[in-house]
Amino acid sequence: MTMDSIGPDLLRAFVAVLETGTFTAAARALGTRQSTVSQQIKRLEGLTGRRLFARDTHRVALTVEGESFVDPARRILEAYDTMDRHLTGVPLRGRLRFGASEDFVLSALPDVLASFARRHPEVDLLVTVGLSEILYDAFDAGQLDIILAKRRSGDPRGVTAWREQVAWVARPDYSLDPTVPLPLLLYPPPSVTRSLAIATLDAARRAWRVAFTSASLSALTAAARAGVGIMPHSQRLLPAGLARVTPEGLLPVLPEIEFVILGPGRGERVAEALTRSILQWASLG
Missing domain, CATH: 3.40.190.10 (Periplasmic binding protein-like II)
Structure with a gap:
């Protein structure tokens, strides 16, 4: 296997399944079919020689080998996105509906927004403040594109911020x-x-x-x-x-x-950019 055989489409499918918890939800987030996502994950597992997800009839979960693959996959995708922005020169635009708890909004959000706004000044953010359970419900109802919340008991979705x-x-x-x-x-x-x-x-x-x-x-x-x-x-x-x-x-x-980030929703590239800003802030703590 060579790295050039693993394209960004396979890595995006992997991250989408990780963050949404199901192949169906990942397909919806990526704007494709469930069968396509399933084939992409199968191909990625074949190329890596690793079983990345454990599957049952309701949900998928990372295996131990899948856990070790998360950080490299994110770094590679970030490099792809950086190169894409450099080559196209097209800034991110759009509207992003972001939900977070009040403690994060009052303490950390100014730093996160400063970093995000410097890089993506043409993105409009609509921020909703609420308790974690309420943010989960709004996210699942399609009312928010991305949320930062305390992990809900029994819910494996989301990227760990800290x-x-x-x-x-x-x-x-x-x-x-x-x-x-x-x-x-x-x-x-x-x-x-x-x-x-x-x-x-x-x-x-x-x-x-x-x-x-x-x-x-x-x-x-x-x-x-x-x-x-x-x-x-x-x-x-x-x-x-x-x-x-x-x-x-x-x-x-x-x-x-555990504080987790759930997303992206409909604004995929914009949501991923905000996710990176939050994770960068979290890594400094």
Whole structure:
């Protein structure tokens, strides 16, 4: 096998199946037929001598060999895209509907947008802010082209942007009282961090109460700064004025969360460009 025998069409089919989770959805994203995508994956597996996907009647998943193929495939596609832009001189244009959680929008989005806008000034972005579960529903309904969200339990779709352990956060001088139920500041259901926090506290038999609920991170942050209580949150996307609370023995350790990018949708090249900007930002952390 030589690298020139693996064309970008095969690699794009591989990435589309990876990101959408099915051959049918990948075909829809690529604007082709399911049988074509299936043939492309079969040819790619033949050329590489590797079984890249494990298939069942409902969904496909990466094999161990497929996992090791993801990064090289993305790098090669990025090189193809860079060369294509250089040779054609045609800038990306279009409209992209992007959904993200408020913590990402308030902390990281300005840096991501600065990088993306410099490279693609003619792309119009329509940004939707919401809880991860709501963003998944909007993406599946075709209302968003690409989303950055916390991975939903049991959903293998998406490209991993980063993983981290959820932290308990509060105002820097916040003092815990172990004799009273833990006052929680939480998003309303459905919320990934809400579910993780409650399940973790229940498993540890730690008493708790919901002291403040809001769908707005700004409101939750204000409550935390006022000393109303404590909340589970991403350390990497930590709001200003808050700090991690780590008194040993008083709080159970929260599990890891994974932030993933789902897409591209209808605006394939534009969505891939935004995905690259997000992954580049994530790699710097």
